[in-house]
Amino acid sequence: MILGGSTCCCFTQLHPATAAARLRLPPARAANTSSEPAAARLRAVLEQVDDELRKGNDEAALSLVRCSQGEGGGLRCFGAARQVPQRLYKLDELKLNGIDTSSFLSPVDQTLGSIERNLQIASLLGGLSVSFAFELSQLQALLTFVGLLFVWSVDLIYYNGGARNLVLDTIAHSLSEKYHNRVIEHEAGHFLIAYLLGVLPKEYTITSLDTLMKQGSLNVQAGTAFVDFEFVEEINTGKLSAKMLNKFSCIALAGVATEHLLYGYAEGGLDDVNKLDGLFKSLGFTQNKADSQVRWAVLNIVLILRRHEKARSKLAEAMSSGRSVGSCIEVIEENINPEDI
Known part of the structure; x- marks a missing residue:
């Protein structure tokens, strides 16, 4: 799935690798089993994650991250976002939280x-x-x-x-610093929300030129791609679990939400909204059911982004510098208070 206006977040069909058996996982959980500092051990794990992603071993990379979860120097934040209860939210409740859904879901790239x-x-x-x-x-x-x-x-x-x-x-990107910064913040929103909801980012590009140089194709938009074989497997069965739909909805709208929080309106992300709407239609959702899902997702994303503003800001700086996925994950882990997850 490709999501985004000028940039996008991407769920693409990725083939699970068989390299999981070759994992060499440093002991990330037991802090007292090694004299090696926890931060160094975690960095070693993330470097291996980067290596597996570069090789296309997406399942192996995801296994590394999941095995490294936990205290004692492990990954604390992967899939650990504190979320709002899922129920029917009224527009007034969103407005009380400073969210105007009319502008939220109609981005125009001026x-x-x-x-x-x-x-x-x-x-x-x-x-x-x-x-x-x-x-x-x-x-x-x-x-x-x-x-x-x-x-x-x-x-x-x-x-x-x-x-x-x-x-x-x-x-x-050459003429407008505001546009350049907006795209970076947009992609940082996708990246952060995905990671906190337990979806591993695979790679990201900020400009269409970067994407062309990496992918060698004009058909691929700039944006953030994810390790999504589990999503693809559910889609192929013709059934999408509520848990996976919730993740998909939040990740799709995360870029728009980030722009809305920072600038008061969103310019990028129209394709994100359209792809999510297309998914709802393919699942046979009524308009009321789709609206309910979107309202919950929007409120959930905005509250997560507000709670982790520092992490999002630092992540945007890291992505602006072109740091690897593993390095960006390290930035997130370092800038989130354990009490906030």
Whole structure:
């Protein structure tokens, strides 16, 4: 599943590796069995997690994380988020917590929209200037226009607008510091919520150019991907458990929620919302049932993000520096108070 506007969070079908048998897990639970400092042992585990993720051994990486959970120098925060009870919440209850769902679920990327409009105007003026400069005939001008329209259509059909997104996103990151920071905060929200709910982040990219260089494809958006074979297995059976649906809902809306908390509105994440809506429809949810699920998820995410503001902020700094998934997990573990989970 690919979620996101300019960026996204991604649940993609990943093939479980058979490398779990090769795990070499340092003793992360028993603090008194080794003279090695707990922090060093934990770092060694996270380095091995990074190594397994780079190899594509997603099941092995997840096994490492789960085996490292617990006190005594282990991972305390994975899947340890304190959540609100799941019940039917009214809009008034969300408003009391400073949440306006109308703006929450209708993000509009004004930055990319403005850049695209300016490029269209510049292209039109440039085309007219070239036409006059080279004294092109009406037929030549028409053929040029048709050629450009063909290129645009090919990108839209075969690459899902990937080339367009690449150009707009690259310009936006170069010209707008606010846009650049917003994307980082958006992805940090996805990453943090996923980890606290027990879903292991696999990799992340901040820009479309980074994604193109790593993936070699225009069809893949920038964003955060997750180790999701358990989700895929449930989808393939035709049944999705309530627990998995809750995780999916929260992770999908985490980026939008982060932007809403920081800026008062969200620009990115429209695709996140659309993909979640598509899932509800595929499950046969009525509008009332979908609304109930979204309201609970929104309230749950916002309260978690507020509770762990320091961890989210430090995580965003780490992701901005391009640190590995394991290093980002270490940042989360170091900046969450045990009393808050």
